Amino acid sequence: MPMLDDFFSKLSTSVGGVSTDHLKMIFTLLASYPLALIYKRLPHNPNLKHLFSITVAIIILFEIFDLSSAFYVMLGGSLISYAIMSFVKGVWGPRLVFLYALGHLSINHIYRQLDRTTYDKYDSTGPQMVLVIKLTSFAFNIFDGRKPIKELTPYQRSKAITSMPSILEYLGYIFFFGGFMVGPAFEFMDYRQFTNMKLFRVDKNFIESDRTEKTKKDLHLKPLKLVDFHFNKKSDIGTDESARYYVPNGFIPAMSKLCFGIFFILCIVTFGNNYPMDWTLSEEFKNISFFNKLLYIQIASFCARLKYYIVWLLAEGACILSGLGFNGYDERGDAKWDRVSNIDIIAYETADNIKSLLDTWNINTNKWLRNYVYLRVTPPGKKPNFFSTIATFGTSAIWHGFYPGYYLTFVSGAFVQSIHRLLRRDIRPIFLTPKYSSLKPLYNFFGWLFTQTMINYIVIPFNILTLRNSLYVWKLLYFCGHVAIILINVAFWLGFNKVIVNIIDEGLKNKKGQVKKWKVERKEFDGEGKVAINETGIPLEVENGSIVLKKEE
Structure with a gap:
């Protein structure tokens, strides 16, 4: 029996029957703060840091959660993935790791679902979901490290692993005490540069700048001193160097x-x-x-x-x-x-469009899906296509599990995103014209109201999980969210965009009734800053994913 079971059972009773596993999770997360203070005061020895994390993970899984099986699942899966990347040098290396890691997680998801395990119970699928992100990103980073630099994107170059880590370093990354249970998931190179102190390296300009005196005051280990450190191994940017590092507080x-x-x-x-x-x-x-x-x-x-x-x-x-x-x-x-x-809680709760909202939720998982699914299934030199979107959607759905509610939410969310692009592309320019710009705050408010109401409606199945109950609740709400999606599409199909053209033309008129001149550039909008033009014929410019009118100079 885990050493703290009696304590958590009594605590659960005293706080009104809160799940013991929920209490254990909160306890573990709070305990990670004093553990972090111990960790950062360890002697500068990466191997010692790796051992610290592995030891903490074993204690948590064996003695607090009674999840020895989860440890063995994570250890076995990690070693198998390590072996694959050691012996399979080509593109099939990361592909096999992806198939193995996601497939093994799927089996556990299915077992949990068939066993009717409630979400009051924490099992191996929790840490395994984090593990899948780490294993698959690690595999692609190893693959990238074996390719010519010129074939990599800037992001891929920054995360590429040029030398296979030791087993100890690898397991230290997998079982890092601050994130192996519920995340955050992060890149292996971030972990390597964190443990070998390259993450905190400072150059001569930094050392000699005025801000050094300001930041020195925050140094927690050696006040008023920068620390000299020599990197013994060849660095990942290709040079041997001595450097100084500074750890801010x-x-x-x-x-x-x-x-x-x-x-x-x-x-x-x-x-x-x-x-x-x-x-x-x-x-x-x-x-x-x-x-x-x-x-x-x-x-x-x-x-x-x-x-x-x-x-x-x-x-x-x-x-x-x-x-x-x-x-x-x-x-x-x-x-x-x-x-x-x-x-980003504030950004999420105040988002006035679906894209901004989704960009601030489960950020690290979104990065993983983008960098290791969406962009990886896209052929080199090509733009992401429909298959890229479907592959990303499918991976996200499988990663979460197989409850029907997840799929109802994801599919409905895809339609909501489509509506968001339509409305933002065609409606927003109205409130960027001189005549209607004063109504922009009102547009933003209704955008927030629509976004928040719609997303809270869409995620009902994600929380209820079963198909029958999810549809039942939506039925009680008259499928209002889906009706809104259909009505908006029908309105534009019937020619509502022509009304928008007239409104924008009116908004562009000056006091004499003359339409101001606006620059027209016919370039395809790809969401990355190119100038675009919509069906209305009104020239638009992309700024941070938003479209604005571009005045002729």
């Missing part, structure tokens, strides 16, 4: 994440549990008005997100405290701590 940003995590725990304890998504299946929910149903869904979806906010914030804070969250310096010379951020 991440205590304040780490404590910020910790405090917000605790705040959301209190939110769940005080009111979050009063709005379960399962209540939508009750007779009471069935008998309330449509407006109250829709309002309840908004609150319940927010409360369902709180558990993600908690684990992601707490895990990120521990990574920041250990130093892994360090991500260089901004233009003012201040340290950035967003290397392993998985959620």
Whole structure:
């Protein structure tokens, strides 16, 4: 029996029957903060750091969660993937790792589903989902390290692994104490440069700059001193060098994440549990008005997100405290701590369009899907196509599991994204014209209202999981989200875009009734900053994924 089972059982009873596994997870995440303080004070020996993480992982899995099977699954899967990349040199190396890792995870997902394991119980699928991201990205990074540099994108060059790591370093990455249970997942090169201190390397300009005196005050180990360090092995940028490194103090940003995590725990304890998504299946929910149903869904979806906010914030804070969250310096010379951020809560909750919302949710998983699925299935020199999108969607769905609710959410979400592009492309330019620009705040508000209402409606099946119950709740809401999607498409099919043309023409007129001249450049819009023109004939310019009118100079 795990050594703390009695303690967590008594604690569960005293706090109103909260799942013991949930309590264990919170305990583990909170314990990672003092562990991070110990970790960063270890002697500078990468092997010692690897052993520390592996030891902590064994204690957590064996003595806290009673998940020895999860450890063996992770260890076995990691060693098999390591062997594949050691002996299979070509493109089939990462492909085999991908198929093996995702296939093994799928088997465990299916077993969990058939066993009807509730989400109050934490099993091996949790850490294995993080493991899949690490193993597959590692495999492609090894593959990239064997290719000519000129064939790699800038991102691929920065993450390419040019030398196979030792087993100890590799397992230290897999079992890093700050992220092996619930994430964040991160790249192997980030871990290597973190443990060998290259992540904190500073150049002569930095050392001699004025900001050094400011940042020296934050040094947690050796106040007022930069540390000399010699990299014994050939560096990944191709030179042997001695360097100096400086580890900024991440205590304040780490404590910020910790405090917000605790705040959301209190939110769940005080009111979050009063709005379960399962209540939508009750007779009471069935008998309330449509407006109250829709309002309840908004609150319940927010409360369902709180558990993600908690684990992601707490895990990120521990990574920041250990130093892994360090991500260089901004233009003012201040340290950035967003290397392993998985959620931008404010950006998510205030997003006024679907793209912005999705870009701030489960960030590291989205990076993985983009860099190791979406772009990898696209032929070199070609643009991502429909197959790229389908492959990415399919991988994401399988990675989550096989409950029908996941697929209802993902498929519906794809249609919502399509509607978002349509509306933003054709409607937004109206409020960028001189005449209607004063109404832009109103447009932004309704964009936020539509986005948040729609996403909370779409994720109902993601929380309910079963096909029958998901469709039942949507039926109680008259499938309002799907009806809105259909109506918008029908409106544009019937020629609503012609009305938009007239409105934009009116908005471009000056006081004399003359239409102002606007530059027209017919280039295909690919979302990466090129000038575009839509069906209305109004020239548009892409700025950070948004389209604006471009005035003729």
